[in-house]
Amino acid sequence: MFKIVRKEVLSPTLKLFDIEAPKVAKKCQAGQFIILRIDEKGERIPLTIADFDREKGTITLIFAEVGKTTQQLGQLEAGDSILDFVGPLGRASEIEKYGRVVCIGAGVGIAPVFPITRALKEAGNEVIGIAGARSKDLLFWTDEFKAQCDEFHVCTDDGTAGVKGNVTEILKKIIEEKGQVDYVICIGPIPAMKYTSLLTKPYGIKTFVSLNSIMVDGTGMCGACRVTVGDEMKFSCVDGPEFDGHLVDFDEQMRRAQIFKDEEARALAKGSCGGGGCGCH
Amino acid sequence: MSLNTVKHEMPCQDPKVRAKNFDEVALGYDKETAIAEASRCLGCKKEPCRQGCPVQVPIPQFIAKVKEGDFSGAISTIKEKNALPAVCGRVCPQEAQCEKYCVLGKKGDPVGIGRMERFVADWEREQGIKPVECAPPTGKKVAVVGSGPAGLTVAADCAQAGHKVTIFEALHVAGGVLMYGIPEFRLPKAIVQAEIENLKKMGVEIQVDAVIGAIDTVDELLENEGYDAVFIGTGAGLPYFLKIPGENLNGVYSANEFLTRTNLMKGYLFPEYDTPVKVGKKVAVLGGGNVAMDCARTALRLGAEEVYIVYRRSMEELPARVEEVHHAEEEGVIFKILTNPTKIIGNDENWVVGMECLKYELGEPDASGRRSPVAISGSEHIVDVDTVVVAIGQGPNPLVPRTTKGLETNKWGNIVASEETGLTSKPAVYAGGDVVTGAATVIKAMGAGRVAANSICELLKK
Numbered sequence: 001m002f003k004i005v006r007k008e009v010l011s012p013t014l015k016l017f018d019i020e021a022p023k024v025a026k027k028c029q030a031g032q033f034i035i036l037r038i039d040e041k042g043e044r045i046p047l048t049i050a051d052f053d054r055e056k057g058t059i060t061l062i063f064a065e066v067g068k069t070t071q072q073l074g075q076l077e078a079g080d081s082i083l084d085f086v087g088p089l090g091r092a093s094e095i096e097k098y099g100r101v102v103c104i105g106a107g108v109g110i111a112p113v114f115p116i117t118r119a120l121k122e123a124g125n126e127v128i129g130i131a132g133a134r135s136k137d138l139l140f141w142t143d144e145f146k147a148q149c150d151e152f153h154v155c156t157d158d159g160t161a162g163v164k165g166n167v168t169e170i171l172k173k174i175i176e177e178k179g180q181v182d183y184v185i186c187i188g189p190i191p192a193m194k195y196t197s198l199l200t201k202p203y204g205i206k207t208f209v210s211l212n213s214i215m216v217d218g219t220g221m222c223g224a225c226r227v228t229v230g231d232e233m234k235f236s237c238v239d240g241p242e243f244d245g246h247l248v249d250f251d252e253q254m255r256r257a258q259i260f261k262d263e264e265a266r267a268l269a270k271g272s273c274g275g276g277g278c279g280c281h
Numbered sequence: 282m283s284l285n286t287v288k289h290e291m292p293c294q295d296p297k298v299r300a301k302n303f304d305e306v307a308l309g310y311d312k313e314t315a316i317a318e319a320s321r322c323l324g325c326k327k328e329p330c331r332q333g334c335p336v337q338v339p340i341p342q343f344i345a346k347v348k349e350g351d352f353s354g355a356i357s358t359i360k361e362k363n364a365l366p367a368v369c370g371r372v373c374p375q376e377a378q379c380e381k382y383c384v385l386g387k388k389g390d391p392v393g394i395g396r397m398e399r400f401v402a403d404w405e406r407e408q409g410i411k412p413v414e415c416a417p418p419t420g421k422k423v424a425v426v427g428s429g430p431a432g433l434t435v436a437a438d439c440a441q442a443g444h445k446v447t448i449f450e451a452l453h454v455a456g457g458v459l460m461y462g463i464p465e466f467r468l469p470k471a472i473v474q475a476e477i478e479n480l481k482k483m484g485v486e487i488q489v490d491a492v493i494g495a496i497d498t499v500d501e502l503l504e505n506e507g508y509d510a511v512f513i514g515t516g517a518g519l520p521y522f523l524k525i526p527g528e529n530l531n532g533v534y535s536a537n538e539f540l541t542r543t544n545l546m547k548g549y550l551f552p553e554y555d556t557p558v559k560v561g562k563k564v565a566v567l568g569g570g571n572v573a574m575d576c577a578r579t580a581l582r583l584g585a586e587e588v589y590i591v592y593r594r595s596m597e598e599l600p601a602r603v604e605e606v607h608h609a610e611e612e613g614v615i616f617k618i619l620t621n622p623t624k625i626i627g628n629d630e631n632w633v634v635g636m637e638c639l640k641y642e643l644g645e646p647d648a649s650g651r652r653s654p655v656a657i658s659g660s661e662h663i664v665d666v667d668t669v670v671v672a673i674g675q676g677p678n679p680l681v682p683r684t685t686k687g688l689e690t691n692k693w694g695n696i697v698a699s700e701e702t703g704l705t706s707k708p709a710v711y712a713g714g715d716v717v718t719g720a721a722t723v724i725k726a727m728g729a730g731r732v733a734a735n736s737i738c739e740l741l742k743k
Contacts, residue, residue: 216538
């Protein structure tokens, strides 16, 4: 069992947990993920590591409540435990001194991009951060994120915080103003990663994205997380989760994310259907 | 004598009924049938059956005890050589091993060795399994990476020799392919867990959720964690695909994913269990091995209306066990043999709507001795399917080799280990099972585990 030692409600649908997992905390690096299972009947879901404390032995996770499992997870409190917690999985981010780097966190993607930003800063890069969300109440960790950056931008779709607009618009301005950007990492919803990659391609800027594909085991066994990168089939879990954004087939990833859409709706309806039609009775 | 030519039949669930449930298909012998089958054994002095067994179970001796009704004696005799008899009695390909060499097989059916093994193992479980006695503690520590058939065998043998054994398992439950791969209807999971509980009673510690290569490397186990030897039995856990267009369409699964969702995650009980597994009306399973048969029969049970095995050679070359093919046919699986897909066709929303195939004919024998399939030009045709399961094999999982310096692998990524000792290119590191040989059988992995365990025990004597 893995104990939740701290819970923070970032917004009604956005929660933070510090989870006691000393062995994972000792080993994990920026860019890696974990897989958890809440209880005996639960599914295994991957979550990218938002932060870690090697001394306290904790892993920080931030998740949006988008499905049955994340909703159930969000109802847990500090002191509760989850049954399974596996990691650190996937390849770590390639941290180098690139020069001038732009780190983009869109939506809940702000969480996983945070430790990567910190590592890039520690590696001696000039770091420009962009945090974007649909609306102000979905933004979080802007102070923490900003503290790792030499320059920092905030944007929201509705203009309730920072500049009104999306992360790619800000990135475009930065590229045009600075003239030279050496590396971009973007984590967020597939469209944000897709359009960031499309934007940087003509400039020839090395751009990496982190995929949150459907997975079961997370160790290369099931192949559910396959993704077309260039003309090769890759597995997000063991070959990723980070890939060259200029080579990823984002449209395919977008469609693959829909595989269990009907089942997800059914799982969400379970227990709240009042006894009819959902198949859970 | 005429009675002696026919093996006592295995009682099974009716095919029509069982094709819709996940309960075990074969029901097992009762006492009387087991004793009657045992009486068929001639008790040959030369014990030809034993040479066919990868772990050399004393077969005539255990059968003699069954004949006397001494089931306790029979199971003890098997357990001298085999730690997982309830599993082997169910999933070993006896027709290609022990039973192949049975003298009775020359004129009729061989003795039903596997069925009797299963019977006595089940009998013991009903009585409550007595753990095998272990030697006094040696103070030596053995790490076993992976809890499939190879790892469980190494754990049992080393624990019996008095070593402290810890198994590291990546998934949330021990058993490896016995849990995630082989379906409930062929190998009930409670049986696997009973065997694993027995290991725990022998003092074996099992750490689940522990991915070696991630949480600790093999080198760290040896250098920091105080293990005196490490056995790697991580299996064939990386699915192969055909590399034809359309394999990333929605509705295409690897066999591993399809079976893991169903077995390990209990997707057949969705939404009571949270993991979904989606099966359409018409399912094509690509491949002709036991895993393909498992997938096809699973698809039927999940509610598919038509299930095809698509295989490019003929029925004779199917690598699956005859019994599995027979069960699949009885349940209504349709065999599209001499057929091979060239592409999977999707609709605008990325879902599978069909599969283009070519018809094949058999040509000259190839390097494997099997007649090689040759495509018939102009035979392109569309098979109407909405789900495709790719069951053409698995490669070795890369996590351990990738993180272990100096561990030699071959060009397919399999760990190189001596057949005689199980030793790898690193001192005190042994390997066996599918990660060395490529996908094979449960019992072969157990045989390799036995070899490695013997070497480990030799090493630790020094």
